[in-house]
Amino acid sequence: MAITGQAFVALLPELISTGFLILVLLVGAFSPSNAGIAIGLAAFGSLAVFASAAVLLLTGFTGSFFGDGFVVDDFALYFKLIVAGSAFFAVLAAARWSGQTGDAAEYLTLILSVVLGATLLVSMRDLFGIFLAIELATIPSYAMVAFDRSRRESAEGGMKYLITGVIASSVLLYGIVLIYGVSGSAMLSDVADTFTGALTPVAILGLVLMISGFAFKLSVAPFHFWTPDAYQGAPTSAAAFLSVGPKAATFAVLLRILLEGMPGAAPTWTALMAFLAIITMFVGNLFALRQRNVRRMLAYSSVAHSGYILAAFAALQGGGVAFAVQAVLIYTAAYAVMNMGAFLVIDLVGEDAKNYNGLVRTNPGVAASMALFMAALVGIPPLSGFFGKLWIIIAGAQSGSILVYVVVGALVVNTVLSVPYYFGIIRNMILEEPTTDTVRSKGSGGVRFSVYTLAVFTTLFGLLIIPLSVLVAASGLA
Amino acid sequence: MITTITILIPLLGAILMLLLPDEERLSRYTALGVAAVPLLLSVYIYFAFGDDLNVAALTQDVTWIRSLNIGYRVGLNGLGFGMFFLSTFLTVIAVVASWDVRSNLKQYFAALFLAEVGMLGVFAAQDLIMFYVFFEITLIPMYLLVGVWGDENRRPAAIKFFIYTFLGSTVMLAGFLAFGIIAHTYSMDALGGGGGLSRAAQIAVAAPILFGLLVKVPAVPLHSWLLDVYVSSPTSTNVLLSGILPKLGTYGLIRVAIPLLPQGVEPFLPYVAAFGVINIIYGAFVAFLQPDLKALVAYSSIGTLGFILLGAASGNAVGLNGAVFQQVSHGLYSALLFILVGVIAARTGTRSIEELGGLAARMPWAGGLLALGALAAMGLPGLAVFISEFMSVMGGFATFPVQGALAASGIIFSAMYLLYMLGRVIFGPIERPAYEEIGDAGPVEMVSVVPLAVLLVVLGIFPALLISLQRPAVDAVLSVIGGS
Numbered sequence: 019m020a021i022t023g024q025a026f027v028a029l030l031p032e033l034i035s036t037g038f039l040i041l042v043l044l045v046g047a048f049s050p051s052n053a054g055i056a057i058g059l060a061a062f063g064s065l066a067v068f069a070s071a072a073v074l075l076l077t078g079f080t081g082s083f084f085g086d087g088f089v090v091d092d093f094a095l096y097f098k099l100i101v102a103g104s105a106f107f108a109v110l111a112a113a114r115w116s117g118q119t120g121d122a123a124e125y126l127t128l129i130l131s132v133v134l135g136a137t138l139l140v141s142m143r144d145l146f147g148i149f150l151a152i153e154l155a156t157i158p159s160y161a162m163v164a165f166d167r168s169r170r171e172s173a174e175g176g177m178k179y180l181i182t183g184v185i186a187s188s189v190l191l192y193g194i195v196l197i198y199g200v201s202g203s204a205m206l207s208d209v210a211d212t213f214t215g216a217l218t219p220v221a222i223l224g225l226v227l228m229i230s231g232f233a234f235k236l237s238v239a240p241f242h243f244w245t246p247d248a249y250q251g252a253p254t255s256a257a258a259f260l261s262v263g264p265k266a267a268t269f270a271v272l273l274r275i276l277l278e279g280m281p282g283a284a285p286t287w288t289a290l291m292a293f294l295a296i297i298t299m300f301v302g303n304l305f306a307l308r309q310r311n312v313r314r315m316l317a318y319s320s321v322a323h324s325g326y327i328l329a330a331f332a333a334l335q336g337g338g339v340a341f342a343v344q345a346v347l348i349y350t351a352a353y354a355v356m357n358m359g360a361f362l363v364i365d366l367v368g369e370d371a372k373n374y375n376g377l378v379r380t381n382p383g384v385a386a387s388m389a390l391f392m393a394a395l396v397g398i399p400p401l402s403g404f405f406g407k408l409w410i411i412i413a414g415a416q417s418g419s420i421l422v423y424v425v426v427g428a429l430v431v432n433t434v435l436s437v438p439y440y441f442g443i444i445r446n447m448i449l450e451e452p453t454t455d456t457v458r459s460k461g462s463g464g465v466r467f468s469v470y471t472l473a474v475f476t477t478l479f480g481l482l483i484i485p486l487s488v489l490v491a492a493s494g495l496a
Numbered sequence: 497m498i499t500t501i502t503i504l505i506p507l508l509g510a511i512l513m514l515l516l517p518d519e520e521r522l523s524r525y526t527a528l529g530v531a532a533v534p535l536l537l538s539v540y541i542y543f544a545f546g547d548d549l550n551v552a553a554l555t556q557d558v559t560w561i562r563s564l565n566i567g568y569r570v571g572l573n574g575l576g577f578g579m580f581f582l583s584t585f586l587t588v589i590a591v592v593a594s595w596d597v598r599s600n601l602k603q604y605f606a607a608l609f610l611a612e613v614g615m616l617g618v619f620a621a622q623d624l625i626m627f628y629v630f631f632e633i634t635l636i637p638m639y640l641l642v643g644v645w646g647d648e649n650r651r652p653a654a655i656k657f658f659i660y661t662f663l664g665s666t667v668m669l670a671g672f673l674a675f676g677i678i679a680h681t682y683s684m685d686a687l688g689g690g691g692g693l694s695r696a697a698q699i700a701v702a703a704p705i706l707f708g709l710l711v712k713v714p715a716v717p718l719h720s721w722l723l724d725v726y727v728s729s730p731t732s733t734n735v736l737l738s739g740i741l742p743k744l745g746t747y748g749l750i751r752v753a754i755p756l757l758p759q760g761v762e763p764f765l766p767y768v769a770a771f772g773v774i775n776i777i778y779g780a781f782v783a784f785l786q787p788d789l790k791a792l793v794a795y796s797s798i799g800t801l802g803f804i805l806l807g808a809a810s811g812n813a814v815g816l817n818g819a820v821f822q823q824v825s826h827g828l829y830s831a832l833l834f835i836l837v838g839v840i841a842a843r844t845g846t847r848s849i850e851e852l853g854g855l856a857a858r859m860p861w862a863g864g865l866l867a868l869g870a871l872a873a874m875g876l877p878g879l880a881v882f883i884s885e886f887m888s889v890m891g892g893f894a895t896f897p898v899q900g901a902l903a904a905s906g907i908i909f910s911a912m913y914l915l916y917m918l919g920r921v922i923f924g925p926i927e928r929p930a931y932e933e934i935g936d937a938g939p940v941e942m943v944s945v946v947p948l949a950v951l952l953v954v955l956g957i958f959p960a961l962l963i964s965l966q967r968p969a970v971d972a973v974l975s976v977i978g979g980s
Binding site for chain 1: 564643
């Protein structure tokens with residue numbers, strides 16, 4: 019198999035992240051005291067990955083390489099942008115924290131490894147390649163969660179994440195092997211020939227196991243139990259990054275598998291997705307309502323938002339397919355800016371809900387940004403989250419399926435259900451008086467810069483992202 | 497373009513307020529200046545384009561999301577202009593009447609202006625999604641205005657307000673989306689008359705939209721969020737809360753639900769009229785039982801909103817004109833009463849009707865204006881409310897005789913509690929020796945209430961000032977729904 023110049027161009031984002039990964043690791047090995055260089059390199063590296071993906075997207079570069087196992091299309095490049103962009107903010111947020119402990123370079127290497135895995139993942143068209151890329155993105159993330167040696171919760175969260183993650187991987191692999199066994203090939207285009215019409219019991223088992231594996235990775239109920247502990251224990255930058263970047267990539271590849279590999283089996287998997295979506299939305303929101311710890315609340319909120327995105331998957335039928343794909347594109351980007359921002363505010367303010375009391379008096383800029391993130395997570399227009407939900411409802415309404423209408427109804431109910439806990443934070447920040455628990459101006463300039471930038475993105479999302487994602491979907495999968 | 501500028505100026509004003517130094521006089525005068533600009537623009541629009549609002553200078557249509565046919569579409573017509581003007585007018589009044597807000601003044605004005613953006617946007621929106629977006633933009637500033645600057649009960653009141661109306665508007669959005677998806681556009685112009693939907697589809701779409709709008713009004717079984725919010729708010733927030741916010745719901749009924757889904761709302765209209773009657777009678781009876789002057793005014797306000805529902809449901813020219821007019825006259829009189837309650841409470845230190853009495857002797861101006869407001873509320877001829885209530889009842893009676901007759905009797909009940917209130921509070925012997933010392937309303941307070949009283953009288957004597965503007969738009973609605 020000849021590796022052409024074209025293939026090098028196609029692999030540009032992955033090659034760049036590999037290069038910077040090695041550079042940062044070398045800095046850590048030879049000059050461990052020099053955190054500044056490692057941080058600068060990692061930040062520049064993630065921006066370079068972002069820029070290379072953006073250039074490929076703007077020049078309209080597409081193609082299929084390595085025996086059709088690796089594809090570069092607008093769809094893949096879009097998610098590479100989300101991964102690299104969120105990695106950039108994670109690096110900025112990691113700077114202060116890892117600079118103190120003296121092992122910044124190792125931590126940043128882990129972030130870049132996740133970037134490498136996630137960018138590969140969205141381009142894979144081969145089930146085993148997909149599995150490898152998922153593992154490449156997940157294994158460093160176990161270490162990221164457990165990285166904060168100063169807190170016991172970090173090790174606990176990392177351990178729980180590792181154990182459930184390994185189980186999830188085996189379930190996923192088992193599902194993939196069964197699918198491979200049924201169709202005789204791991205290429206999505208070949209799988210599509212087998213997964214059509216009435217499915218054999220083995221094929222259904224393979225499909226269900228594979229989706230269960232993905233459900234673990236995406237913290238979909240009832241496979242979400244690791245999420246609150248892992249996000250609570252993890253360093254804030256890790257929780258922020260893992261909940262948006264790799265997660266978006268995993269949703270993207272699941273979408274690719276289902277649409278390219280199993281379009282004929284859509285009635286089966288849309289029904290499965292509809293049930294998972296309903297359960298996940300309710301579980302996430304009902305548990306989030308009970309949390310006093312803001313990190314755990316955001317962890318359950320991320321479960322709920324996985325449920326919302328699955329609602330778009332359930333709408334991948336009838337007339338809703340094009341809008342459902344757009345909905346996944348828009349929602350993952352919208353969620354990336356608002357959730358990343360909310361987690362970074364935790365880094366500045368703290369994780370106890372009491373820390374937020376009267377924040378608007380002591381720290382008005384951060385409080386206003388957090389209020390924007392919370393309102394966006396609810397889905398108040400014209401902030402980012404609103405557009406995600408708008409597209410999901412539109413896709414659902416066009417799908418023409420009663421079950422999906424029920425899912426959309428559940429989404430509306432859950433949106434209202436989520437108001438008390440998101441607005442609890444806004445109430446604490448704005449309506450309560452400052453107490454001794456209120457944190458006054460803590461944190462580095464990098465985190466502040468990230469929070470404000472993300473707040474602007476959250477506010478102007480409608481103007482920035484809608485044209486891009488609609489364009490991507492027009493030339494994409496659907 | 498002028499419409500867009502009018503909507504955007506309060507947004508810029510909100511940002512300007514936040515950038516100002518923390519100085520009370522500067523904040524108050526800047527806020528007054530900012531609030532005056534949209535008012536002047538809407539007055540200019542009235543005189544320059546009053547004969548035909550449907551001109552290019554006032555309209556803007558920019559496609560935003562092509563695949564869904566959602567656009568930034570704004571413009572004015574006779575149904576919305578009265579409220580568009582009233583929003584700018586009451587914002588100025590609210591800025592003047594904000595003497596009871598002492599902490600975080602510039603943030604207060606910023607929130608007030610942000611709310612104004614949403615209100616102006618709703619009354620100018622010509623696209624369903626724009627309508628919804630502006631509808632929701634009012635929500636967070638109102639939540640903050642009540643939650644931060646209200647009295648000791650403010651926090652539960654604010655969150656209750658938020659959750660109720662957010663639930664309503666989310667359901668309404670679902671209805672809008674279903675409507676737009678079936679009709680392939682969200683432009684209100686293109687959707688007129690049903691956008692090609694079958695009768696069954698129109699009914700299915702109209703139900704969630706009506707629910708959302710009736711929560712916002714609020715129609716009586718859906719009103720339980722309201723009292724706490726009204727009573728907890730600072731006076732100047734009350735002005736917008738009672739003067740403008742309920743009309744987002746009634747305007748939606750008149751501008752969106754009825755002309756865009758004529759067959760869909762038709763089976764619901766008798767119930768909308770009945771909701772109106774329930775509002776009128778329930779509001780009057782519960783107001784009678786209130787020991788608190790502000791709560792009495794709040795229920796009076798709910799009650800007279802019922803006339804708008806009745807007139808809107810009537811589907812004839814008299815009723816619809818009355819409903820559109822009542823939106824404005826209700827805003828004027830309820831703002832007047834809420835401000836005067838604030839003035840009296842500030843002087844006497846109480847809002848309890850039991851403890852007040854004989855204020856006319858000490859506060860002739862404030863007392864006289866309170867009497868004027870109360871007389872307006874009970875529909876005294878010569879004042880604006882009389883014209884609009886009378887037309888609403890006449891129109892309602894022609895279509896729904898039972899509801900119309902009951903509504904007319906509601907006017908008698910409202911006279912009962914208002915006269916009782918006046919008798920206790922204004923007339924009679926001076927209740928407490930301390931009241932001998934209090935003075936009349938000061939100049940600032942007078943500036944905030946006199947314009948309202950003047951407009952009540954002027955519109956009562958020359959209703960054509962407004963009705964001539966709204967008539968073509970009402971006729972357009974009637975031609976869609978096939979009424980007369």
